[in-house]
Amino acid sequence: MAANQAGMKRFYAVFGAVAVIGLGALAYLTTRPQTISIPANVTVQPSDTSGFRGYLKGSPDAPVEITEFADYQCPFCQTFATLQMPTIEERLINTGRLRWRYRDFPLQQHSFSRLAAHSAACADEQGKYWEQHKRIYEGQTEWATTRDAAPMFRRYAQAGGMDLRRYDGCMKAGKYAGRIQASLDEGIQLGVNSTPTLLVGNKLYRGRFDSDAITKLVDSLAPRRAQ
Amino acid sequence: MIYRMSAAFLSLAGLFISGYLYLYKIGRIGSLACGTGGCETVQLSSWSRFAGLEVSLIGVLGYACLLGLSLASLQAGARQWPIRAIAVGAGIGVVFTLYLTYLELFIIHAICRWCVASGVIIVAIFAAALLDQRRQLRTRVS
Numbered sequence: 001m002a003a004n005q006a007g008m009k010r011f012y013a014v015f016g017a018v019a020v021i022g023l024g025a026l027a028y029l030t031t032r033p034q035t036i037s038i039p040a041n042v043t044v045q046p047s048d049t050s051g052f053r054g055y056l057k058g059s060p061d062a063p064v065e066i067t068e069f070a071d072y073q074c075p076f077c078q079t080f081a082t083l084q085m086p087t088i089e090e091r092l093i094n095t096g097r098l099r100w101r102y103r104d105f106p107l108q109q110h111s112f113s114r115l116a117a118h119s120a121a122c123a124d125e126q127g128k129y130w131e132q133h134k135r136i137y138e139g140q141t142e143w144a145t146t147r148d149a150a151p152m153f154r155r156y157a158q159a160g161g162m163d164l165r166r167y168d169g170c171m172k173a174g175k176y177a178g179r180i181q182a183s184l185d186e187g188i189q190l191g192v193n194s195t196p197t198l199l200v201g202n203k204l205y206r207g208r209f210d211s212d213a214i215t216k217l218v219d220s221l222a223p224r225r226a227q
Numbered sequence: 228m229i230y231r232m233s234a235a236f237l238s239l240a241g242l243f244i245s246g247y248l249y250l251y252k253i254g255r256i257g258s259l260a261c262g263t264g265g266c267e268t269v270q271l272s273s274w275s276r277f278a279g280l281e282v283s284l285i286g287v288l289g290y291a292c293l294l295g296l297s298l299a300s301l302q303a304g305a306r307q308w309p310i311r312a313i314a315v316g317a318g319i320g321v322v323f324t325l326y327l328t329y330l331e332l333f334i335i336h337a338i339c340r341w342c343v344a345s346g347v348i349i350v351a352i353f354a355a356a357l358l359d360q361r362r363q364l365r366t367r368v369s
Contacts, residue, residue: 004228008301011232018236022243029247030255146254155271 036150038114038177040106044185048178055120055129057089058099063222066098066214067199069105069187072116072136073144074195076208081137087211098218102133104183105195112149114180119153121176122167123160131160228301230359234313234352235297238290241348244341245286252281261340268337274330282327286345289320293352300359307363314356320349 054067070077092098106113116136123132135156136143143149150171157167170176187197191204198205200217250256252270259266269275275282293316300309324346331338 007228011235011301015235015239019239022239026243026246026250030250143254148254148256151251151256152254155267158267159271 030147035148036115036171036174038118038174038180040108040114040181042177042181044178044182048176049182052179054101054103054183055124055133056099056101057130058093059096060099062093062096062099064098064200064218065101066217067101067103069103069183069190069192069195069197069199071105071107071110071113071195072120073110073113073140074107075140077196078137078140080196080209081134084209084211084214088214091211091215092218097222097224098214103187104180105187105192105197106180106184107195110144112144114177115149116143116153117180118171118174118176119150119157121179122170123157123162125170126162126166128157128160128162132156132162135160230355230362231297231300231310234310234317234355234359235294235301237348237352237355238294238297241290241345241352242287242294244345244348245283245290248341249281249283249287252283259341265331265337266339266341269331269335269339269342272335272337274327274335285323289316292316293320310356310359310363313352314360317349317353317356321353324349 070081072078088098088100093100104113104117106117120129120132120136123129132153136153139152139156143152146152154164154167154171158164190199192199194206196209198209200221205217247256248259248266248270251259252275259270261267270283277285293313296309296313296316300313327342328346331342
């Protein structure tokens with residue numbers, strides 16, 4: 001009986017130790033620093049922006065161009081991208097009436113904005129910018145509340161069939177940090193101070209927009225031809 | 228007692244593995260330590276949910292139950308029901324694991340090492356519960 005009790009004591013001691021080690025390992029995994037971070041306020045090099053003026057969608061011959069300054073972690077930008085953009089694309093971009101230019105404007109208060117913008121930039125290297133852009137916005141509620149969004153963006157890249165080795169290399173190198181900073185600086189110079197902000201000609205439009213408002217705006221700038 | 232102790236240790240290991248996979252799925256852990264990359268493919272597939280729940284969460288709940296039952300079975304004077312419940316629970320787990328392994332091999336075409344480890348553990352718990360039952364039966368007969 002005594003031997004049995006001693007055996008049980010030893011069992012509980014070892015069991016407790018294993019439980020503590022396991023819990024410690026899980027706690028470490030959930031609190032370790034972020035795997036990747038994209039630095040802010042980097043010095044912009046001329047090579048960061050050479051030939052790059054935002055991500056374009058639509059015909060180069062479209063009569064109207066709208067530049068959107070947006071932040072991947074901004075909820076209004078997300079609503080706009082997921083609910084309004086499909087209609088805008090169908091009505092205006094695909095019909096050749098509008099060209100859309102997307103510029104990054106990562107707000108300081110959003111911890112993953114630059115990372116998201118950088119993930120999309122790395123996807124652009126593989127010709128998958130708009131797919132990644134869509135996935136990032138669609139998944140905003142999922143990644144914005146995590147402690148480390150980088151793995152989620154990587155999952156989107158994987159789901160989009162990207163070469164992950166190339167994607168990882170691009171992310172780890174922070175290759176487009178300067179480009180994102182340049183886009184932000186340019187927005188600030190133009191007077192952008194919130195997202196989403198649209199630039200049409202020299203005029204800035206701030207606030208919430210819907211597809212009807214954009215259609216009216218395009219109609220006013222380039223009236224439809226009579227059918 | 229050795230089989231029940233084994234079941235307790237194995238349940239704890241299974242709980243940690245499924246907890247690790249669940250934390251990954253909800254974005255609390257960066258990337259999975261998985262040499263083949265198959266873990267992410269499996270975890271991100273549409274098959275990683277079952278009846279509206281994350282499969283890894285089902286694992287967490289299942290192993291937590293088995294752990295509780297294993298510890299209950301170790302208490303002095305414990306009746307036979309906890310070890311029987313372990314046998315039933317682990318048996319269901321083995322069937323579920325077979326289904327998940329089928330999905331990995333023939334539908335998803337990727338193998339998650341952590342899922343394989345969990346599969347080995349649930350089979351081992353089932354075996355431990357059966358061996359304990361057999362030993363109890365022999366003790367009673369003799």
